[in-house]
Amino acid sequence: MGAKDFFRRLFRLYWLYAKMDAAWIMRDTKYCLIGILADFIGNLSVLSGVFLMAERFGGVGGMNSDEVLFMLGYNAVTTGLFLIFVNGNNIGNISRIIGRGQMDHKLIQPLPLRLQLLTEGFMPISGSGQLWAGLAVCGVALWRLQYPVTVGWIMLFILSHILSKIILLSMMYFASSLAFWFPVAAEEISTDVLDVQWHLSSYPLGQMPMVLKIALNTVVPIGLTVWLPSLVLLGKQRLDFGLAILLIAAGVAAFCATTLFKKGLKHYEKIGSQRYKDWGHRR
Amino acid sequence: MKRYIATIKLTVKEKLSGGLLALYASYAFRLFYLVPLLYLWRGLFQSGVVSEMTLPQMLSYTYISALLTEQLNVRTPMSGWLSGDGFINACKRPTHILADFTAQTVGGWLQTLLLFSLPLALAAPLLGVPILPKTIWFLPSLLLCVSLGFAIDFIFACFILRLKNATWLAYSIRMAVTYLFSGSLIPFALLPWGIGNWLRLSPFGSLAGAPLAIFTGIEAPLPLLAAQLFWNLAIWPLTILYFNKSRERMVSHGG
Numbered sequence: 060m061g062a063k064d065f066f067r068r069l070f071r072l073y074w075l076y077a078k079m080d081a082a083w084i085m086r087d088t089k090y091c092l093i094g095i096l097a098d099f100i101g102n103l104s105v106l107s108g109v110f111l112m113a114e115r116f117g118g119v120g121g122m123n124s125d126e127v128l129f130m131l132g133y134n135a136v137t138t139g140l141f142l143i144f145v146n147g148n149n150i151g152n153i154s155r156i157i158g159r160g161q162m163d164h165k166l167i168q169p170l171p172l173r174l175q176l177l178t179e180g181f182m183p184i185s186g187s188g189q190l191w192a193g194l195a196v197c198g199v200a201l202w203r204l205q206y207p208v209t210v211g212w213i214m215l216f217i218l219s220h221i222l223s224k225i226i227l228l229s230m231m232y233f234a235s236s237l238a239f240w241f242p243v244a245a246e247e248i249s250t251d252v253l254d255v256q257w258h259l260s261s262y263p264l265g266q267m268p269m270v271l272k273i274a275l276n277t278v279v280p281i282g283l284t285v286w287l288p289s290l291v292l293l294g295k296q297r298l299d300f301g302l303a304i305l306l307i308a309a310g311v312a313a314f315c316a317t318t319l320f321k322k323g324l325k326h327y328e329k330i331g332s333q334r335y336k337d338w339g340h341r342r
Numbered sequence: 343m344k345r346y347i348a349t350i351k352l353t354v355k356e357k358l359s360g361g362l363l364a365l366y367a368s369y370a371f372r373l374f375y376l377v378p379l380l381y382l383w384r385g386l387f388q389s390g391v392v393s394e395m396t397l398p399q400m401l402s403y404t405y406i407s408a409l410l411t412e413q414l415n416v417r418t419p420m421s422g423w424l425s426g427d428g429f430i431n432a433c434k435r436p437t438h439i440l441a442d443f444t445a446q447t448v449g450g451w452l453q454t455l456l457l458f459s460l461p462l463a464l465a466a467p468l469l470g471v472p473i474l475p476k477t478i479w480f481l482p483s484l485l486l487c488v489s490l491g492f493a494i495d496f497i498f499a500c501f502i503l504r505l506k507n508a509t510w511l512a513y514s515i516r517m518a519v520t521y522l523f524s525g526s527l528i529p530f531a532l533l534p535w536g537i538g539n540w541l542r543l544s545p546f547g548s549l550a551g552a553p554l555a556i557f558t559g560i561e562a563p564l565p566l567l568a569a570q571l572f573w574n575l576a577i578w579p580l581t582i583l584y585f586n587k588s589r590e591r592m593v594s595h596g597g
Contacts, residue, residue, distance in 0.1 A: 093505075097514035104518030108528045115534040116391045120382060244363035251371040258521075259375055266385025271378060279374070 060171065068170075072178035076147070080184045095188040102138055102189055102257075106131040106196075109261045121265025122295075125203040130289040132196030134260055137223050137285060139190025143183055145228065150180030151249065154235035157323070158246025160332025172324075206293070215298075219288035222305040227256060227284050229312035232320050239323030242332070260285040276304075283308050345437050346445040353449025369458045376408045380469065394531040399558040401471045406557055407526050407550060409459040409473075413484065414550035415520045416491025418447040420499040421512065429592060440585065444492060476559030479567060483553040486570035490548055493574070493581040494519075500581075500588035525551025531560055545573040 060068070084091040113119045113127035122130065145151035153176075156162060165175050201208060234252045238245040264272050264282050276282040283305060291301035358365070380401055387397040395403070407414060419428040420443040432442045466473040475481075495516075502512045521527055523546035530538030530551050541547045548570040555561040 093511045097511040100511075101514035101517050104522040108522050111533050111537065112528055115532055116386065116393075119386055241361070241363055243359070244361045244367065247364075248367055251368055255371045255375050259378060262378070262382050264378070266389065267378060267381045271381055275378065 065174070068174060069177060072174065073181055076178055076181040077183050080147075080182045080186075084184055091185050095185055098142060098186075099188050099192060102135055103192070106135060106261055120263025120267075122263045125200050126289070126293055126295070127263060129197055129200035129204065129293060130263060130285060131261060132193050132198075132200055133289045133292070134285045135189055135193025135196055136220060137193075137227065137260075138257065139187065139193050140220060140224055141227065142186035142189050143181070144186075144224070145180035146186050147180040147182045150176055151228070151231060152235075152253070153232060154238040154245055154247065154249040157235060157238035157327070158242040160242065162324075162327055163332060166328075204293070212292070215302075216292060218302075219292060219305060222309045223284045223288055225309040226280055226305075226312045229309075229316035230256065230280065233312070233316040236316070236319040236323040239327050255279075256281055256284065262286075276308075280308055280312060345435075346441060349435070349437065349442055349445035350449035350452070353446045354452055357450055357453055365453065365457060369454075372408060372411070372458070373462075376404070379404055380471070395529060395558070395560055398472050399560055400529070402473060402558045403529055403554050403560075404527075405462075405466060405469075405471045405473060407554055409462055410484070411526070412451050412454060413488050414491070414526055414553065415524055416447065416488060416495050417516070418443045418492065418495045418499070419450075421495050421502060421516065433592070439589070440492075440496060440582075443496075447492070475557045477556060477563055479563035480553055480557045483556045483563065483567055483570060486567065486574055487549055487553045490545065490570060490574050490577060493577045494545065494549070496581045496585055497577070500584045503588045503591050519546050519549075523547070524549040525554065529555065529560065531555070543569070545577060548573045 109119070110124070110128055110131055113122070113124040118124055119127060141151060149155045156165075165172055168175060231249045231252050235245070235249045237248060259275075259281050264275055264286050267275070272282070276287065287296065287301060288305060290296035291298060291305070383400045383404060384397065387393065387400060393400075420432070420439075428446075432439050432446075435442055437445075463473055498512050498516055502509050505512070523541055523544065525538075525541065525547060526549070530542050530547065532538070533541070542551065548566075552566040552570050556563045556566055
């Protein structure tokens with residue numbers, strides 16, 4: 060498939076999934092709104108705890124309370140983008156699909172796997188509540204900080220979110236690839252990764268020991284998904300240095316995740332799903 | 343009693359069926375969350391902030407909260423997804439449904455207590471975290487917290503039975519309770535604007551926050567125990583009543 064065909068098909072599929080998402084809110088408004096509210100409450104509770112603590116102490120982890128508020132808003136936007144682009148059909152929680160032997164469902168589709176993974180999770184309406192909330196929190200924080208927002212800054216905000224999302228998804232796909240070899244044990248590993256990321260990324264890492272800080276920005280790059288981009292955007296970290304780190308990290312993370320995922324997929328193509336017994340029961 | 347012990351044994355086996363990798367991966371993630379948090383508190387308290395708590399108290403609070411996560415914020419399979427087969431299985435067994443879910447939950451705790459909490463408790467001195475309770479009143483407080491945790495979780499489960507497809511909402515509220523309202527992560531004493539004083543009076547405040555405050559000695563035990571006892575006496579009858587009214591509405595979506 061050529062690049063032109065690829066993108067044409069990509070956007071057609073995005074449009075299709077957007078229509079399906081819109082259909083959900085039209086047909087089942089009550090439960091759709093309940094779902095949006097649920098995401099909102101869940102995320103807000105995690106973020107508000109850290110903010111309240113920062114407010115109480117006038118800051119935490121080398122950031123004042125308004126900067127912490129911006130970081131939490133950034134975190135909510137990252138989560139919002141995750142919900143919009145990969146939350147549907149367990150595309151973000153890919154270890155579930157692999158562990159349950161459902162890769163077969165994808166491999167028999169007359170559509171490249173990468174296109175399915177890029178589009179199947181798209182929920183632009185029901186998944187957007189968190190994004191708007193995050194943007195509002197960022198706006199309030201910037202207003203309280205009296206921070207000058209320019210077009211260049213907005214472009215940087217968008218770019219850093221793209222890089223954050225690549226790093227986050229790479230972490231999830233890297234860990235989830237284990238499910239190709241250990242389908243039962245690793246079926247829920249993506250949930251564990253997301254839980255840790257979700258909670259730990261709310262804390263500023265500024266006052267942590269150097270070893271831990273390096274580990275949280277390299278081995279398990281949670282700090283690169285929210286903390287470092289927030290520092291760069293708030294001008295507390297040099298732009299060229301911060302951006303270079305994010306670009307390199309996103310490239311390395313994507314390479315590692317893709318390599319392991321492809322390796323796992325090859326294993327899966329040889330062995331198939333080991334999850335179900337002959338009479339259909341799940342192991 | 344034998345039938346409930348059988349349920350506990352069954353759950354232990356079920357939990358181990360994913361293999362040690364499944365268990366230890368989950369424990370590794372918990373540890374991975376705990377260690378940075380301990381250093382975050384160290385950094386914050388050593389920066390000279392004025393607080394109602396000392397650094398050792400804060401470290402103990404966080405550490406015990408991680409060791410006893412499942413007991414401090416009880417989550418039973420009953421408030422799990424209706425798409426699973428847990429509810430149907432419980433209905434088919436010759437046991438009382440609430441007691442059966444209690445046995446299943448306790449069975450699910452055992453291997454975590456043995457394989458995660460115990461080693462972590464032994465490792466506490468190495469991390470410089472004091473883990474001896476300030477007073478023996480911690481134990482009755484923990485028991486009351488567990489009892490109230492079951493009652494509140496069963497209410498959430500009934501809420502799910504009634505709303506059917508709103509499982510995700512109930513789950514999210516449940517998580518919000520865990521992370522903010524119960525005081526399991528951030529002590530009420532550290533919340534600004536007196537929010538902690540209000541949360542402490544709520545039934546959720548008698549969950550994790552109360553035993554942890556007693557354990558670390560940041561609050562007097564008797565008023566907290568009285569509040570816990572009150573909420574247990576107030577909520578358990580409501581739970582049983584709500585369950586009896588809701589059980590017939592159960593619709594399982596899978597198995």
